[in-house]
Amino acid sequence: MTSPLTPSRQRLPQKRSLLTRVATGDQAAFGELYDQMAPRVLGLVKRLLVDHAQSEEVTQEIFLEIWQSATRYEPARGGASTWIMTMAHRRAVDRIRSSQAGRDRDTKIGIRDLAVAYDDVSETVETRIEHERVEKAMSRLTELQRQAISLAYYGGFSQSEVAAQLHIPLGTVKTRLRDGLIRLRDELGVAS
Incomplete structure (x- = not known):
């Protein structure tokens, strides 16, 4: 004999059902799914990122991605909660990697905000010349490579967001990013 469902379980639509409705553009279903999953998603993201404000931002990005990509959910491949939590984990890890890459870049290049005297005019000229070199090199890429690089590096989108x-x-x-960056490196004469 099967046990009756608890009252709270009876009232809450299954996440799989909600996600299927979200895929059709059902905003009410999205709201219910958000109410059910947001605390768990935020909890996972916060455990990985620690910073609360950044965790909230990533959680918003995850729910935007759920809204935009719910049609790609395949119930036969796993539960809706698993799909959402996997997406959340990946997005949080992407943010960690991005932050680390930014710190590494700052360390490698040197932090410009140091109280070191420098010639503002020469700095401006050097920046402008470098910008022109990069623009010229970008113009030599294929349109497809240029789109991907522009979105990823100038737009700040992750590879998944560029794909979407x-x-x-x-x-x-x-x-496209790999081939474009190799071509840019060759055009700019940068040693690998």
């Missing part, structure tokens, strides 16, 4: 915006597979984005 361009409506192409993630692997294609990675290939």
Whole structure:
């Protein structure tokens, strides 16, 4: 004999059902799904990122991604909660990697905000010349490479977000970025 469902379980629509409705653009279902999953998603993200404000921002990005990509959810491959929590984990790890890359870049280049005297005019000229070199090198890329690099590096989008915006597979984005960066490196004469 099966045990009756608890009253709270009876009132809450299953996440799988909600996600299927979200895929059709049902805003009410999205609201219910958000109410059910946001605390768990925020908890996971906060455990990884620690910073509360950054965790809230990443959680918003995750729910935006859920809204935009709910049609890609395949119930046969796993539960809705698992799909959402996997997405949350990946997004949080992407943020950690991005932050670390930024810190590494700052360390490698040197922090410009140090109280070191420098010639403002020469700094401006050097920056302008470098900008022109990069623009010229970017113009030599294919349009597809230029789109991917512009979104990823100038737009600040993750590879997954670039794939979603361009409506192409993630692997294609990675290939375009890799090939474009190699070509840029060659055009700019930067040693690898």
